[in-house]
Each structure stands twice: as C-alpha cells, then as structure tokens.
Amino acid sequence: xxxxxxxxxxxxxxxxxxxxxxxxxxxxxxxxxxxxxxxxxxxxxxxxxxxxxxxxxxxxxxxxxxxxxxxxxxxxxxxxxxxxxxxxxxxxxxxxxxxxxxxxxxxxxxxxxxxxxxxxxxxxxxxxxxxxxxxxxxxxxxxxxxxxxxxxxxxxxxxxxxxxxxxxxxxxxxxxxxxxxxxxxxxxxxxxxxxxxxxxxxxxxxxxxxxxxxxxxxxxxxxxxxxxxxxxxxxxxxxxxxxxxxxxxxxxxxxxxxxxxxxxxxxxxxxxxxxxxxxxxxxxxxxxxxxxxxxxxxxxxxxxxxxxxxxxxxxxxxxxxxxxxxxxxxxxxxxxxxxxxxxxxxxxxxxxxxxxxxxxxxxxxxxxxxxxxxxxxxxxxxxxxxxxxxxxxxxxxxxxxxxxxxxxxxxxxxxxxxxxxxxxxxxxxxxxxxxxxxxxxxxxxxxxxxxxxxxxxxxxxxxxxxxxxxxxxxxxxxxxxxxxxxxxxxxxxxxxxxxxxxxxxxxxxx
Numbered sequence: 001x002x003x004x005x006x007x008x009x010x011x012x013x014x015x016x017x018x019x020x021x022x023x024x025x026x027x028x029x030x031x032x033x034x035x036x037x038x039x040x041x042x043x044x045x046x047x048x049x050x051x052x053x054x055x056x057x058x059x060x061x062x063x064x065x066x067x068x069x070x071x072x073x074x075x076x077x078x079x080x081x082x083x084x085x086x087x088x089x090x091x092x093x094x095x096x097x098x099x100x101x102x103x104x105x106x107x108x109x110x111x112x113x114x115x116x117x118x119x120x121x122x123x124x125x126x127x128x129x130x131x132x133x134x135x136x137x138x139x140x141x142x143x144x145x146x147x148x149x150x151x152x153x154x155x156x157x158x159x160x161x162x163x164x165x166x167x168x169x170x171x172x173x174x175x176x177x178x179x180x181x182x183x184x185x186x187x188x189x190x191x192x193x194x195x196x197x198x199x200x201x202x203x204x205x206x207x208x209x210x211x212x213x214x215x216x217x218x219x220x221x222x223x224x225x226x227x228x229x230x231x232x233x234x235x236x237x238x239x240x241x242x243x244x245x246x247x248x249x250x251x252x253x254x255x256x257x258x259x260x261x262x263x264x265x266x267x268x269x270x271x272x273x274x275x276x277x278x279x280x281x282x283x284x285x286x287x288x289x290x291x292x293x294x295x296x297x298x299x300x301x302x303x304x305x306x307x308x309x310x311x312x313x314x315x316x317x318x319x320x321x322x323x324x325x326x327x328x329x330x331x332x333x334x335x336x337x338x339x340x341x342x343x344x345x346x347x348x349x350x351x352x353x354x355x356x357x358x359x360x361x362x363x364x365x366x367x368x369x370x371x372x373x374x375x376x377x378x379x380x381x382x383x384x385x386x387x388x389x390x391x392x393x394x395x396x397x398x399x400x401x402x403x404x405x406x407x408x409x410x411x412x413x414x415x416x417x418x419x420x421x422x423x424x425x426x427x428x429x430x431x432x433x434x435x436x437x438x439x440x441x442x443x444x445x446x447x448x449x450x451x452x453x454x455x456x457x458x459x460x461x462x463x464x465x466x467x468x469x470x471x472x473x474x475x476x477x478x479x480x481x482x483x484x485x486x487x488x489x490x491x492x493x494x495x496x497x498x499x500x501x502x503x504x505x506x507x508x509x510x
Contacts, residue, residue, distance in 0.1 A: 004211050004366040005032050010186060010200065010223060011216030012039035014050075014163045015333025015350050017170035018059065019214055020179045022351065025063045026358040030366070036180040037171075038200070038208065050166075050279070051079050051259045051272055051344040052158040053442065054100055055351045065173065068497075074165040075274040078144050078257045078491060079158035080135035082343065084454060086263035090397035091456025096128060097258065098343075098450045099135035102145075103153035104484050108132045109446055111471035116449050118469055120427045122462030126472035129450040137481050139258045144494030151487050158344065160259065160272045160279075184208070186217075189227045196328040197223060215331040219317045219338070224324075224331035232337075234319040237412040238390045240285040240403070241267055241340050244314045245295045249278045249302055257491040261342060263396075264297060265289070266403040270341065275495060283316075283340055288403040316340060320382040323375045328368075330357055337382055342392060345385050348442060353378050377440075384441040387417040388451070394421075395455045424452055 007023060009016050020037050027033045060070065070076070081099040101109070112132040115125045130136040135157060138145065145157040175181050185203040192198040200208040215223035224230050236242070251273060260271040267284030282298040289297070291313050299305050320337030324330065332350050339345055356377055360370035393407035394417075413421075416437055423433045430445040472478070 004361065005034065006210040007033060007035045007212045007214060008200065008208060008210035009035065009037045009214040009216055010039075011218065011333075011335075012037055012171060012181075013167045013216065013218075013333075014170070014347065015335075016214075016216035017167050017174055018347065018350055019216060019332055019354055020174045021063050021170055021177070022059060022354045023358065024174065024177055024179055026355070034180065035174075035178075036182060036208075036210070037174065038182045038184050038186060040185040041183045050163040050341075050347075051082075051160050051270075053344055053348045054156040054158055055348040055442070056159055057157065059351055063173075070166075070169055071159070071161075071495075072275075073169045074161040075276045076159050076161040076166075077255050077273050077275060077495060078146075079160050079259060079344075080139040080145055080257045081133075082259045082261055083139075084261050084392075086398075087261075087268075087392065088395065088397045088455040090399070093128075093454065093456040096450075096454030097130045097136040097139065098447065098454065099129065099133040099139075100156045100158060101444075101446060102134055102155045102157075104134045104155075104481075105132070107480060108475075108477045111475050111477055112453075113446070113449055114471050116453050117427065118471075119453070119458050120424070122459055123469060124461050124465055125470040127453040127458070129454050131472060132477060132481075134481055134484050137485055138488055139256070141485055141488075142254060142256070142491055143485065143488040144257055144491040145488070146494045146497070148487055160274055162274060182208075186222065189213075189223055191227070195228075197227065211328065213329045215329055215335040216333050218334045219315075221321070221331060221335040223329050224321055224326060224335055228326050228329055230326050230331075231322040232317070232319055233322055234317075235339070235386055236318060238386060238410070238414075239318050239340060239393070240287060240407065241283050242316050242318065243286045243291060243294070244281050244283045244316060245291060245298055246279070246281040246312045246314065247295075247298060247302060247304065247309055249280055249304070249309075251275070251277050254490075254492060255495065259344070263398060263404075264301070265401045266294065266297075268342070269298060269301065281341075283342070285403060288401070288406075320379065324353060324378045325357065325368075325371050325374050336378075339382065339385055339389055342389050343385075343443075345389075345442075349378075349381060349385065352381060352442075381441060383414065384416065384439055385443065387414055387420070388441070388443040388447070390414075390417060391421070391448075391451060395452070395457055397455070420448065424448075424457065 009020055016037055020035055024035055081097040083095055083097045085095040115127050118125045119127045145155045147155055186200050187203050188201045190198050197213045213223055255273045261268050266289040269282045272279040282294050284294045295311050318338055321331055324336045356374055360374045364370045396404050396408055398404035434445050
C-alpha cells in the first residue's frame with residue numbers, strides 16, 4: 001500500500017463507528033481520504049451493558065461531542081471505579097475499588113505508595129485503595145464526577161452504556177460528518193498480485209474497492225484472519241475463561257457510579273448500571289462448568305431462578321492476531337483480539353490502535369513504512385494488559401472450587417509479570433521496574449499498587465509495631481479528600497442534568 005485515498009471499514013457497531021469518527025477527525029486535513037462503513041442489515045449487535053475507561057471520554061472530547069449529547073441516547077451512566085468483590089477473601093479483604101486517577105490524586109498517591117511499602121515491611125498501616133483516591137470516595141458517597149466551573153482540577157472517569165445504542169449514535173454522527181455508509185452483505189474478498197486486498201465481494205456480486213480495509217467484522221475476522229491468513233495467538237494458557245452468559249435486571253432508583261465485579265464459583269460476574277437496567281454477565285470457563293450450569297448459578301445469584309427473563313450465551317476468543325496491520329488491512333476490535341472484559345479494556349485498545357495507526361501513517365506520508373513499529377507497539381499493549389488481568393486470577397485466595405485453585409497454581413506467566421510480582425514481594429520499587437522494562441500501558445505502577453494492595457498481597461505483620469508512619473493518618477488524607485468531595489453533587493443529579501440538556505444540544509454536534 002503506497003498511498004491512502006479510500007478507507008473501507010467492514011463492520012459497524014461500536015468498534016466500526018469509533019474508527020470511522022476518529023479517523024475522520026484525525027485525517028480531517030487530508031481531503032483526498034474518503035471513509036466508507038459497510039455492514040449487513042441483518043447483523044445482530046449484542047447490546048449488553050458495557051463499561052469504558054477514560055479513553056472514551058477523551059474520544060468524545062476530541063471529536064467535540066458533549067456528554068449531554070450522547071449519554072441520554074445511550075442510556076449511559078458515569079463510571080468512577082471498578083469494585084472487586086470476593087476475589088481474595090482469605091486475605092481478610094472482602095472487596096476493594098480500583099479508581100480512575102484524577103488530578104486531585106497527585107496530593108494523596110504518594111502517601112498510598114509509601115504506605116504500601118511500609119506494609120510490605122510488616123508494619124500495620126492503611127493500604128485500602130478506596131480511601132486514598134477521590135473517585136472511589138465519590139462512588140461511596142453516591143456522587144457523580146461533574147465538576148463546578150471553578151473546580152481547578154481535571155477529573156478522569158469512564159462510562160457505562162448500551163453498546164448497541166452507542167454504535168447507532170456514532171453512525172448518525174459519522175454520516176452527518178461525511179462518512180459514507182452502505183448496507184451490504186460481504187461474502188468474501190479478492191487479492192491482487194502483491195497479496196493486498198483488491199476488493200470486497202457482496203452477496204449480489206458487487207465489488208467494493210479501497211486502498212485500506214479496516215476489519216471490524218468481530219470474532220470472524222473475515223479480512224485479516226480468514227482472507228489474509230494472519231494467525232491468531234490464543235491466551236488460553238494464561239486466561240481460562242472462554243464463555244459468558246448475560247441477563248438484564250431492573251435498575252435501582254439510585255444508580256451507582258461504579259462497575260461491580262464479583263467472584264462466582266467458576267469465574268466472575270459483572271454488574272453494570274445503565275439508566276434503564278442493570279447489565280449482568282457471568283464470565284466463566286467451559287472447562288470447569290457447563291453453560292447451562294453457569295446460567296443457573298447466575299440466575300440464582302440474581303434471584304431469578306423462577307424467572308422467564310431470557311439469557312444470552314456468548315463465546316469469547318481470547319488472544320490477539322499475530323499482526324494487527326497486515327498488507328493493506330488493519331484489524332480493530334474483536335477482529336484484532338480480545339481480552340476478557342474484566343477491566344473494560346476493549347474500547348481502550350481500539351482507540352489506542354486507531355491513534356497509533358494514524359500517527360504512523362502520517363509519519364510515513366500515508367504509506368505502510370512504519371507498519372512493523374505499529375504492530376510491535378500494539379502487540380506489546382495487548383500482552384501487558386493480559387498480564388494485568390492474569391494477575392487478578394493468580395493472586396486470588398479462594399478455595400471453593402477447582403477453577404480458582406487452578407488459576408492460583410497456573411505457572412504460565414510472562415517474564416514481565418514474573419518480574420513485577422518478584423519486585424513486589426522482594427519489597428522493590430515498582431516504578432523503577434516499569435522503567436527498566438519500558439512498559440507502556442494504561443495500567444501504571446499505581447494501578448498495580450491498587451491491585452496488589454486490594455488483594456492484601458502482603459507478608460504477615462511484624463511482632464513489634466511502632467504505631468507511627470501511617471501517612472494516611474499523619475497527612476490527614478481523609479479530610480483532604482472529603483473536602484474535595486464537597487464540590488460534587490449526586491450521581492442522580494448529574495444524570496438528570498445530562499438528560500435535561502441533551503436534546504437541546506444534540507443537533508449542534510451534527
């Protein structure tokens with residue numbers, strides 16, 4: 001691929017329309033580039049409740065879409081943190097929260113990191129992540145993250161949303177901003193003499209040509225894997241889960257601003273609050289429990305054993321493509337790879353890949369000059385995210401099933417993950433280890449501190465305690481964060497404001 005003029009995106013949905021809108025924005029000064037999205041009219045997009053990282057907030061800011069314009073359309077709520085419940089009960093910690101880090105946390109994060117080191121030395125100090133970071137405190141207080149105009153710090157947070165509705169909204173925005181849209185059923189693709197994709201073939205024999213083809217066709221990966229033969233590298237030796245069952249339930253009047261991930265007998269369940277319902281999904285390994293038994297276990301946990309509310313069963317292909325950009329094809333979303341939804345990494349990885357691709361393409365004067373660098377970077381991202389997810393299972397302290405014991409005893413760990421855990425248990429400096437490994441990931445050293453402290457991954461307490469050195473108490477962190485929280489209103493108030501203003505402002509985005 002020497003020059004880029006026509007971008008053809010196969011597949012709509014969230015990944016396809018995120019790609020179309022962000023590429024249209026990033027390539028906005030390249031008038032010769034045309035973007036077309038193709039999807040079949042009969043594709044059933046799974047509209048489960050989904051969560052995001054702050055990367056989605058950045059995306060909407062980049063394309064100039066206000067929260068009040070899209071959130072009501074997608075039944076969206078704010079997401080301040082993820083609460084993990086029942087993952088490490090034998091450590092004495094029933095649950096902990098992993099917050100999104102905001103600017104205010106620069107005043108308390110050092111106290112948290114120092115306290116973690118102090119506790120690793122055997123001293124009894126405060127290490128619960130929930131207590132050190134503003135978003136976790138706001139979540140506990142049932143508040144939202146919207147700041148008054150005079151609040152001097154930037155807040156970072158994610159969202160919960162209906163993925164089907166988000167895809168529909170982004171489709172409308174993209175088409176009004178110049179993205180072409182065609183409803184066609186693609187049955188295959190033909191290659192040219194140099195092995196690039198020449199054109200797509202539709203069910204009625206029509207040919208769709210392009211310079212770059214973006215594969216957003218889901219797990220089928222019609223272009224990258226099936227047409228171009230790029231191999232898929234499974235993560236099943238590291239991550240056992242390959243299935244999920246999904247059931248919606250009624251939402252409470254006071255909607256929480258957090259995702260809850262609670263441990264089940266053979267996996268874990270997400271609980272995601274939308275404005276109109278909860279999305280519940282049990283992620284499990286079919287090697288340890290059958291889909292029917294998993295559905296029964298989920299129904300029992302939700303109090304729905306006698307309910308006729310239908311469940312939807314899903315299969316997951318966990319791993320990544322050997323190359324994410326091959327020939328003139330870029331795969332994004334499920335086509336490029338998937339890591340189970342434990343930390344809402346899916347859309348984050350899509351957005352990272354899009355921005356990286358456009359950056360490398362512009363540096364290469366709209367050519368594939370830096371294709372190798374791109375593939376190395378994105379593959380590394382997937383592997384480091386995988387390591388963080390694997391750690392959730394490796395560090396568990398449950399003994400109630402073979403599933404949890406097998407995860408804890410699993411020795412198929414990357415060298416990077418082994419070094420991180422070794423540094424932690426040897427009381428070393430995680431920041432220095434991240435710099436040594438040159439790890440580039442949205443799971444920073446601070447995120448690892450939250451995970452390890454949240455699991456209670458500490459040695460026993462020393463027999464002699466000085467009863468000092470707890471920076472949480474000595475620096476009065478509680479008072480500082482509670483003072484900051486006085487600037488915020490309830491989550492319900494934030495959602496009501498968004499709903500009331502959304503219809504007035506929606507047209508301005510288009």
